[in-house]
Each structure stands twice: as C-alpha cells, then as structure tokens.
Amino acid sequence: MICLKIFIIFISALSLIIISNNIPIENTSPFKPKIDYDNSLTSLACSIEKYFGINPLHKTLPYIDNLFLEKKPENVILLLIDGLGSKIMEKILDKNSFLIKNMKKEIYSVFPPTTATCLNSIKTGLNPSEHGWLGWSTYVPVINKIINLYVNSEKGKREIDQDFVEIKDKYYYNKKTITELITEKDEYLAFELNCYPHNVDRNIDTVFQRILETLKIKGKKYIFSYYPEPDDILHIKTHKSQEAINEIKKINSKVEKYSKLILEHENTMLIITSDHGHFIPNKKRITTHKINQYLRDKRVFIENRSPAFLVKQGNEQDFAREFKKDFGKDFYLLSKKEILDYKLYGEYSEGNKHELFENSFGDFMAISKDSRNKALLGETDRNMGSYHGGYSDDEIYIPLIVVSN
Numbered sequence: 001m002i003c004l005k006i007f008i009i010f011i012s013a014l015s016l017i018i019i020s021n022n023i024p025i026e027n028t029s030p031f032k033p034k035i036d037y038d039n040s041l042t043s044l045a046c047s048i049e050k051y052f053g054i055n056p057l058h059k060t061l062p063y064i065d066n067l068f069l070e071k072k073p074e075n076v077i078l079l080l081i082d083g084l085g086s087k088i089m090e091k092i093l094d095k096n097s098f099l100i101k102n103m104k105k106e107i108y109s110v111f112p113p114t115t116a117t118c119l120n121s122i123k124t125g126l127n128p129s130e131h132g133w134l135g136w137s138t139y140v141p142v143i144n145k146i147i148n149l150y151v152n153s154e155k156g157k158r159e160i161d162q163d164f165v166e167i168k169d170k171y172y173y174n175k176k177t178i179t180e181l182i183t184e185k186d187e188y189l190a191f192e193l194n195c196y197p198h199n200v201d202r203n204i205d206t207v208f209q210r211i212l213e214t215l216k217i218k219g220k221k222y223i224f225s226y227y228p229e230p231d232d233i234l235h236i237k238t239h240k241s242q243e244a245i246n247e248i249k250k251i252n253s254k255v256e257k258y259s260k261l262i263l264e265h266e267n268t269m270l271i272i273t274s275d276h277g278h279f280i281p282n283k284k285r286i287t288t289h290k291i292n293q294y295l296r297d298k299r300v301f302i303e304n305r306s307p308a309f310l311v312k313q314g315n316e317q318d319f320a321r322e323f324k325k326d327f328g329k330d331f332y333l334l335s336k337k338e339i340l341d342y343k344l345y346g347e348y349s350e351g352n353k354h355e356l357f358e359n360s361f362g363d364f365m366a367i368s369k370d371s372r373n374k375a376l377l378g379e380t381d382r383n384m385g386s387y388h389g390g391y392s393d394d395e396i397y398i399p400l401i402v403v404s405n
Helices: 002-020 041-051 062-071 086-092 115-124 162-171 178-185 204-215 231-237 242-262 290-294 316-327 336-341
Strands: 075-081 103-108 137-140 145-148 189-192 221-227 268-273 282-285 295-302 307-311 331-335 364-368 374-377 397-404
Touching: 041 062, 041 075, 041 103, 041 115, 041 178, 041 268, 062 268, 062 397, 075 115, 075 204, 086 103, 086 242, 086 397, 115 178, 137 162, 145 162, 145 295, 178 189, 178 221, 204 221, 204 242, 231 242, 242 268, 290 295, 290 316, 307 316, 316 331, 316 364, 331 336, 364 374
Parallel strands: 075 221, 075 268, 137 295, 189 221, 282 374
Antiparallel strands: 103 397, 137 145, 268 397, 295 307, 307 364, 331 364
8 A cells, every 4th residue: 555655656746747848947936027118218318309399209207307397408418327327326435425416316227228228229219129229239130140239240250240231221220319300400409429339438537528618509409428437347347346436436526526517507407327237147158058959049149137049940948948947047038929018128109110129139038037146148258247238126227317507
C-alpha cells in the first residue's frame, strides 16, 4: 500500500514536469505600465507648442500651462541636462541646493528612457510611436538591419551604413521640430542652440553664454538647449563616483549662477529638465545562452535594460519558455501584441503613427522589473558602470525645474 502511494506521487510529479515543459512559463506578476504620457516630456513639449501658437497633438502639462498663463513670459528657455534624473539629483544634492529648491515636481520620461528617444519627443511634441526613434538601436525593417540611429551605423559595426543613409531622411528625420514649426509660423522666434548629436558643446559656461547672447535678440522667443553631462560620466563611473558627484554639484552651481544673469532679462522663464536617470545593474552577457538558437538575429537591441529580440518564425513559444526560465525573475517578457496593447511607446494621434513603428521593436521585448537589477548584453554591447532605458523609478523619473521673474 505504501509503495502504491509512493508510485502515484511519483507519477503525479512527473506529469507536472512534462506539462510545465510544454507550456510557456508565465510572468510571476503582471506587467503594469507606469509612464503617464500626459505627465511627461511629451506633454511638456506640447505646452510649449501651445504657448507659441502651435496646435499640439497631445495633452499639455497643466502646471506649465498655468505658469505660462500667470507669467506670460517673452522668453522661454528649455535646457535639457542629459542623465540628470530626479532620483540621482536627490541622492547627491542636499535639500537647500538650487536645483532641489526649484524642482516644482517630477514628471516622466518616455519609453525607453534613453537620449535618442527622449530628445525626439521633447523636440517634436510627439510620442515615440509617432517619431519612430524607439531606442538607441532600432530594427529598421525596410533595410532589414539593426541600426544605431544617431550614429548611422549598423549595430556592432563602426562604419556608416549606406543603406540607412539612403532612407534616414524619409523615415527618421521627417518630423518637424517645435523650433521649426514656430519659425515657419513667422509670428515668434525660435532657436535650437546646442543639441545632440550635432554641434554639442561640452562646456557648460559656453552653453549658458550662448543662451545669454540669444536673449539679446528682441521679440518673443523660444530657446532650446542641451548639456551632455552628467550622462557620460555616469555611464563610465556611476553616480557613486567622486567624478559624478563633482559634476552634478558643478551643474547645480553653474545653473544658480547663470539663472541670475538670465533673469536680468525681463519676462523670462527658464525650464530645466532631463531625458532620463541612471541605474547600476548586474550585467549578463547572453551571447552563448540557449535562447540564441531561436533568434534570427543574435544581437539584442533597443536598450540593454529593455532588450528586444527578433525570433525565428515558429520558435516563439520555445523562446518565451527558455527566456522566462532564466530571466523571468528579472524581466517581464512582452510580445509585440502586448507592447501595442500596453501603449508602451505612447498613443499616436490619428494619421500620425510612424510608418515603421509596429515592425521596429522586434517580436519580444524584456522590460526590467522594478525590484530587480539586470541588464542583458549582446556580444558587441559595451560593459558600462551605469545604464538607462529600463523601467525603474531611477530611470523614468525626471525633474521639472522652473525659475522665472
């Protein structure tokens, strides 16, 4: 009798193992979208559009709308400081520092929180689903290549990709910026003074001096500018390094100094924000992992904290099962349908969806979980100290800093 019971238990356990090997492993907890695009870089850009007489395609940011209504500034300056997420700022600066004291609220970045995607949203007032810059590296289906968009090269290669060069203006430089729209309207003035990746000035004094020179031009105007640090330092050294601490404190000091000079110009508002924060993950290089047998391209793309995968047709369930076995604790694995259903890249206005959008982020994407700290690296990915592009609070929250007279 005892032997029979043991045999039944053994058979039951064996059945569960067989069943579990034939059913994709589910996420232990469901993915929940966190980024509110109505309270994000996109809505900040839309408020600026509205104030300068451009019809925005998305909701505006009420806090900024009310400030514009109250102050009626002649000069609106938007300075984006790369990598200075609100969580990092709060870790390094004390509560009496200039940036902390003048931070009115936190807003969201867009997805993924990375410079290529965020800059295009703040410059155009469009969500990523509309402008098509879906990460640092994106699959471009019309040439069947994974491209690092800003540097015009195929991922893992240094040389300029001529196939991409031939189509980039048609698909990736075809959206007008806010400064272009304001200039075309010919009612107000607009200037883009310093912006990645072209003509980037890495001297913060020069960045502010160019703003001050532009303020001398008469007329109601919008000025957009950009400062590339502390992002590079954070990637290499992380926010725990003395170099990063010194840089962020320097930025705070310089902003305080130049804000006083900027506000010597009447009816002026300076808005400072960032594109994303940073996160220090444990890194896993997956070049030889068994999931590679199911991929039609073994390079991960979009971002290391939100890696996307191109899966061989018919291998979707096998890939999902193997991925979730080893990485399910650290990542949500979303199918293309789920990415679209969750509106991860934001809603698109009618008739304004990017032509390549639905075919540019692969068949699956892994989204880093809040409480986990992994980044997945392919063969050619750099081993860095700090990353962004994931879904943690450290990466998606950015400051809204405002000073005005």
